[in-house]
Amino acid sequence: MNLTEKIAKIIESKRSLFTNVSDQIWEFAETRFEEFHSADLLCQTLTNEGFSVTRGVAGLETGFIGSFGKGHPIIAVLGEFDALAGLSQQAGSINFNPVSVNGNGHGCGHNLLGVGALSAAMAIKEYMDENRMEGTVRYYGCPAEESGYGKTFMARDGLFKDVDVAFSWHPATMNAVMHSTSNAVIHVDFKFSGRSAHAGAAPHLGRSALDAVELMNVGVNYMREHMVDEARIHYAVTNTGGLAPNVVQSEAEVTYLIRAPKPNQVRDLFDRVVDCARGAALMTQTAMEHSIQGSCHNLIPNLTLEKVMHQHMQELGFPSVTDSSIDFAHEMYATLTDEEKQSAAATVGKDMARRLAERPIADFVVPFSEKVSFMSGSTDVADVSWNVPTAQCVTSTWAFGTPFHTWQVVAQGKEEYAHDAMLLAGKAIACTAISALKNPELIENAKRELNETLDGQTYESLIPSGLMPPKLMVASK
Numbered sequence: 001m002n003l004t005e006k007i008a009k010i011i012e013s014k015r016s017l018f019t020n021v022s023d024q025i026w027e028f029a030e031t032r033f034e035e036f037h038s039a040d041l042l043c044q045t046l047t048n049e050g051f052s053v054t055r056g057v058a059g060l061e062t063g064f065i066g067s068f069g070k071g072h073p074i075i076a077v078l079g080e081f082d083a084l085a086g087l088s089q090q091a092g093s094i095n096f097n098p099v100s101v102n103g104n105g106h107g108c109g110h111n112l113l114g115v116g117a118l119s120a121a122m123a124i125k126e127y128m129d130e131n132r133m134e135g136t137v138r139y140y141g142c143p144a145e146e147s148g149y150g151k152t153f154m155a156r157d158g159l160f161k162d163v164d165v166a167f168s169w170h171p172a173t174m175n176a177v178m179h180s181t182s183n184a185v186i187h188v189d190f191k192f193s194g195r196s197a198h199a200g201a202a203p204h205l206g207r208s209a210l211d212a213v214e215l216m217n218v219g220v221n222y223m224r225e226h227m228v229d230e231a232r233i234h235y236a237v238t239n240t241g242g243l244a245p246n247v248v249q250s251e252a253e254v255t256y257l258i259r260a261p262k263p264n265q266v267r268d269l270f271d272r273v274v275d276c277a278r279g280a281a282l283m284t285q286t287a288m289e290h291s292i293q294g295s296c297h298n299l300i301p302n303l304t305l306e307k308v309m310h311q312h313m314q315e316l317g318f319p320s321v322t323d324s325s326i327d328f329a330h331e332m333y334a335t336l337t338d339e340e341k342q343s344a345a346a347t348v349g350k351d352m353a354r355r356l357a358e359r360p361i362a363d364f365v366v367p368f369s370e371k372v373s374f375m376s377g378s379t380d381v382a383d384v385s386w387n388v389p390t391a392q393c394v395t396s397t398w399a400f401g402t403p404f405h406t407w408q409v410v411a412q413g414k415e416e417y418a419h420d421a422m423l424l425a426g427k428a429i430a431c432t433a434i435s436a437l438k439n440p441e442l443i444e445n446a447k448r449e450l451n452e453t454l455d456g457q458t459y460e461s462l463i464p465s466g467l468m469p470p471k472l473m474v475a476s477k
Contacts, residue, residue, distance in 0.1 A: 004315040007430045010123045011423050018119050018426075019419045021045055025111040026091070026413045029083040029104040032144045033470055035062045038081040042066075042114060042141055049122050050129075051139065058157040059468050063150055064141040065159070068125040073443055074136045075124060075433045076166035076388065078381060079117035080110045080145045089410035094331045096407050105410035108146065109171030109397055112413065112422040116169055116395075119426030124433050135437050138163070142380070144469070147187065149294040151380035153469055156461035160387040164443050165305060165436050168381050169425035171409075171418070172394035173344070173402055175318055176366035177310040177428075178373075182299040183232060183259035184266040185378035186462055189293055190216065190277050191239075194286040196250035206248025210241045212277075212284040213252045219276035220256075227269060232259040232376060255293070259378055263297055263462060295462035299382040300453055303370060304446040305391035305432060310368040312431035313393060318363040319420045326359055328415065329399035332408055333360040336401050344401035356400035361417050363396070386459040389446035393428050395421035 001009070011018070021041060028037045039062040043053045046066035055064045088103030089096070099105075106112075121139040128135060140159075143150040154160065170178075192213055197206030220233055227233075235256045241249025258273055260266040274290060281288035333341075345353030356362060384390050397418040402408050412418055436442050 003434060004312055004427070004431055007123050007127065007427050007434070008316060010126050011119050011427055011430070014119070014122065015423065018115050018423060021118070022111050022115040022419065022422060023414050025081050025114060026106050029088070029106055031083050031085055031104050032146065032148045033060070033062060035081050035143050038114070039064060039141055039143065042079065042081065042118060045118065046139060050125065058153040058159060060143055060150055060153055061471065062141070062143040063154065066121065066139040066141070067136060069128055069136040071134055071136060073164040073437055073440070074138065074162055075436065076138050076140055076160065076163045076384070077117045077121045077124070077429060077433070078140050078142055078151065078166060078168040078384065079114040080142050081114035082110055082144055082146050084108060084146055084405060087405070087407060087410050089407040091411060091414040093411050094335055105407070106413050107405045107407070107409045109409060109413060110145065112171050112397055112418055113169065116422040116425040117429065119423055120167065120429035120433065123426065123430035127430070127434055128437070133437055137433070145380055147294065148469065149296045149380040152294060152296050152383045152461060152463055155383035155387055155459065156463055160384055163388045165433070165446055166384050166388045166390040167429040167433060168390065168392045169429060170392065170394050171397035171421070173396055173398050173400050174362045174366050175313065175364065175395050175421070175424065176393065177306045177313060177368055178392045178394060179301045179303065179306050179369060180299065180373040180375050181261070181301060182375040182382055183230065183261055183378050184263045184296060184298045184382070184462065185257055185259045186266055186270045186295045187255070187257050187293040188270065188290055189253060189255045190288060190290045191253045192251065192281060192286045192288050194248070194250050194284065197248045199246045199248050203248060207285045208248050209252035209286050210249040212280040212286045212288065213237060213254045215283055216254065216277045216280035219279060220273055223272060223276070228260060228265060230261045230374065230376060231265065231269060233257070233269065233273065259376070261298055266462070292464055292467060296378055296380040297382040297386050297462065299375070299379060300385040300390070300450065301372060302389045302391055302446055302449055304442065304449050305389055305436070307368065308435050308442065309391050309393055309428055309432040313428040314365050316424060316427050317365070318396065318424060321361050321363050321417055325415065325417045326361060329360040329417065332399040332412060333357065333401055335408060340403055341401055360400040361396055362400060383461065386454070389450045391432065393425055395425045397421040
């Protein structure tokens with residue numbers, strides 16, 4: 001029995017465990033540093049399987065590390081489990097049908113992500129145990145990937161400094177190994193304080209914090225002509241200062257995500273956005289304060305590891321898809337707008353798009369390309385990749401064309417093909433990790449590539465040294 005067959009057998013023997021844990025986390029649907037039930041379930045599962053678990057790492061109440069083995073090589077497997085606000089949705093429904101109005105939902109598939117990584121860690125552990133292999137496998141329980149960036153706190157605290165190689169994956173609509181970089185990001189809140197007054201009788205006595213927010217946003221929008229093409233700046237007004245138009249708003253708040261391809265570029269944009277906020281405060285005679293909420297670097301790909309992962313993914317292949325799954329995926333594809341379908345088609349070409357429109361579950365592995373692709377979004381996996389060689393894959397957990405962060409993603413979170421794709425990712429990660437354990441030269445080559453890519457640059461977290469993640473345990477009980 002070769003490696004891929006052995007790993008597939010190990011993971012499939014625990015299929016019901018993995019699908020049940022994933023479905024429970026789907027039900028919990030906990031967001032940003034509040035994933036207490038999800039973290040507890042994952043920690044208990046790791047403990048039951050013989051891992052030693054350390055909770056509260058890097059000051060993260062829902063962050064943890066499950067470890068098995070001793071010494072080097074040290075393999076890190078990264079797991080996420082946070083949901084998104086406002087994306088509540090019934091599982092298995094082809095219509096928008098929230099479980100609770102404005103509730104949470106796993107609109108990025110992190111219920112699958114965390115458990116696919118868990119399956120990999122457990123398979124690595126069992127293989128190491130059976131073959132009496134030296135080394136350590138760690139499952140990193142990483143909260144708040146969507147907003148808060150748990151891995152960045154872990155990286156800032158040096159939790160990856162002794163790791164030799166790291167692996168992750170992400171739900172998607174294709175089966176492929178990622179060779180891509182991404183935007184770095186800084187997440188920052190701005191609060192303006194002014195003076196209330198009667199807007200009709202004595203407006204001259206008031207100083208509007210809401211005016212300051214609006215002027216700041218206008219100023220930032222005028223920056224867009226004067227920044228690199230790949231940069232992205234977006235915001236949400238989180239406090240308008242009240243609902244009464246006859247009261248001058250004495251307070252108002254806005255939150256910003258500032259993205260650019262390189263850390264120094266995002267720092268420069270951040271400074272300019274702060275200047276816009278200061279200018280708005282001066283124009284309105286209000287006070288302004290700002291606080292960074294989180295950040296992450298740009299992703300550093302690693303060809304050395306990715307080629308091995310792709311080879312294993314090809315050997316594993318995608319499981320057979322049932323007719324009922326194809327029928328459901330086809331109905332899900334039909335819920336997409338023409339624009340969404342056209343956008344998906346543009347990424348795969350006309351012939352492939354036509355094929356996938358008829359059979360919307362990708363049951364093949366996309367050929368590997370050494371050309372670096374660019375992801376305009378951001379991920380805190382990036383901060384790991386600056387510290388240790390890191391490889392990732394994606395698998396087809398969703399019907400072709402399904403956009404990220406939508407109710408359609410949530411609706412597919414418990415489907416059989418989603419579970420199949422989740423476990424395919426786990427198998428690919430486990431096989432690659434064991435290949436690294438068996439081949440010290442592979443690890444050395446991966447480290448050499450990372451050093452050459454960084455070319456003298458060193459990791460310095462974009463999160464200020466004094467910033468700590470929120471403490472929510474009391475409020476959660």
